[in-house]
Amino acid sequence: MASEAAQGSKAKLLDAAVRVFRKKGYAGTRVEDICEEAGLTKGSFFHHFKSKEEVAIAAADLFSDRADAFFADADYHRVSDPADRLIAYADFRKRHAAGALADFTCLLGMLTQETYETHPSIRDAAGKHILEHAAAIAKDAAEAKALHAPEARWTPESLGIFTQAVIQGAFILAKSKGDEGIAQDCLEHLQRYLALLFNRPFTEEEETR
Incomplete structure (x- = not known):
């Protein structure tokens, strides 16, 4: 029972760390x-984590795990053509770029940018997860290139x-202007770029920006 309580307090601290x-x-x-x-004491914090740096690395891991689960269930995976799937991925990201900036922007990018010189262990942990997601997208890109642009040099x-x-x-x-x-707009331009790259159709509604 004590172990379950300890794990519960650690989870609360990690959830809180991600939000803050x-x-x-x-x-x-x-x-x-x-x-x-988290509604917990500093004693509880230091029972689970040695430092703010350690909890930041753990928060990056938790954020990445949650993002992986979120993307794994996303509708763009059900698109059969790999080029259209990449375009649908960009649309998925655009549709979810809404609401409070802190709720949809990326903790991993924030940590990487802020700590790239001062805390390399945080930078490496956060950057690793971004590159892992890039590698997942590259798998669809490889299929799309083979099907639609086999001679392309990229x-x-x-x-x-x-x-x-x-x-x-x-x-x-978006953060610089406080405007989602x-x-x-940037993500819609990404959709447009991907459509042009693979010579895929782009609807009139999507071309309004």
Whole structure:
């Protein structure tokens, strides 16, 4: 029973860390902020984590696990043509770029950008997860290239990374203006680019921006 309670408090702290880091960033977050968000004491925090850096790495892992589960169930996977599936992926990201900025932007990108020099262990943990997602997108890109653009000189890996560069940049620009519409516009341009890259149709409704 005590072990279950301990695991429960650790889970609360991790949930709280994800929420607070997404709102305040790494530098702006104090251990006290995480404890207050979780409704737990600093003693409980330091029972589970040695430092803010350690909980940030764990929060990046948790965020990535949740994102993987979210994407695994996404509707774009059911699109048969791999090029259309990539376009549907961009549309999926656009449709979910809505609401409070802290709720849909990426904790991994925030941590990578903020800690790339000061805390390389956090940078590496967060960056690894972004590149893993890029690699997953590259699998669809490889199928799409083989089917629609076999002679193209670009690589599926580079396209996978490019999609993440657009997405992370879209989030940064949306934050710069406090406007989710900026992210949506960027992601629609990504859809348009992918359609052009594979010579796929793009509907009139999608061409309005």
